[in-house]
Amino acid sequence: MARWEPDARGRLLHAAVELFSARGYDATTAAQIAEHAGLTRTTLFRHFADKREILFQGQDELIASATEGVESAPADSPPFDVLRVAVTALCTIHTADRRETGRRLDTILASSPELQERAVFKRSAITDALHRALSARLQDARQAGVLADVGVRAYYDGFASWITSTDDGPLAEVVDHELDSYRSVLSRMTVGLIAPRR
């Protein structure tokens, strides 16, 4: 028998989503979230550095996942395939049941500048991790930068369309198609797009 109910973090997330959806982010205090989860305010701040972080738990896995993804790609993979392996690794974290959660989270995020700021920061952290790993592997910081930006863009675009769309398929599939589209954009970049047409 545990002395306390398990999964405090999960309960706090659930309570936060519930209350933010009902009253809005600003109108919900940390004390209310804690109480709703059967805990106290002090305990909430023991688990999370700040109020925003409740909604972003698990995001740090994505950062680690990006780095590992790059390192796990076959030795002879061309750069874009290395990127694909890494971005696909990001997708495996979100299972199908997280889809509804993602939807609700997205609505809440859109309502608060404070949360958007944190979301952007997380995205930037993932991009930086990917950038570093690709840079180490490809030995070209600028090429790595472009690929990291494209990969993260494909991932976020894919995620957005995944939670919006009605037909259900895995996130990885949607993101993979996004990557194809961006690859096609990149491959067209030389034709009249960069060099002036003469």
Next chain:
Amino acid sequence: MARWEPDARGRLLHAAVELFSARGYDATTAAQIAEHAGLTRTTLFRHFADKREILFQGQDELIASATEGVESAPADSPPFDVLRVAVTALCTIHTADRRETGRRLDTILASSPELQERAVFKRSAITDALHRALSARLQDARQAGVLADVGVRAYYDGFASWITSTDDGPLAEVVDHELDSYRSVLSRMTVGLIAPRR
């Protein structure tokens, strides 16, 4: 005769940089900054939405500047040249005398996660503005996304090396070289980089 000393915002910026450099961001209170600038805490928050924003005043001009830059490019410019016009427009805001300010600001930013979060948010806002403007012009959201990312990356990389380097030239020149490098990366993307070598 003015009833108050002019340029409250500028004085607050100066006071903030001074105190943050001396004691650190967290150890400096809004009241101290205000007092140092000959004002009260309340007045500080009349000028700035929060403590962080003091250091980022004028950044919103960059966002507007990005949009206008894209719209001001000649009608027949190829996409990358449109980007170049827009990114160059961003550079004209920082004159040579802002270089030392940029250096000091950079040191302060590096010391506080809270400030880095805001900095990333501003970068993201510029990227989004550029993305929107390019998207409207090129009628291709993904191509616009890649170009916006590349442009902003060139701008920030250029800015970082501009404030670091000893020899003085205009920011626009450094950024222009960055853009050349990224253009070259993009043009090499099709050769063995994306498609597997056979």
Next chain:
DNA sequence: GTCTATACAATGATAGAC
């Protein structure tokens, strides 16, 4: 090892006077 009680400094908002 996780939870709680309490006290505390600082942010940011608000209302009203000069």
Next chain:
DNA sequence: GTCTATCATTGTATAGAC
């Protein structure tokens, strides 16, 4: 545009309970 005053809330620090 600036000031005084007051307020709820965040986030920290500390000490102790189960």
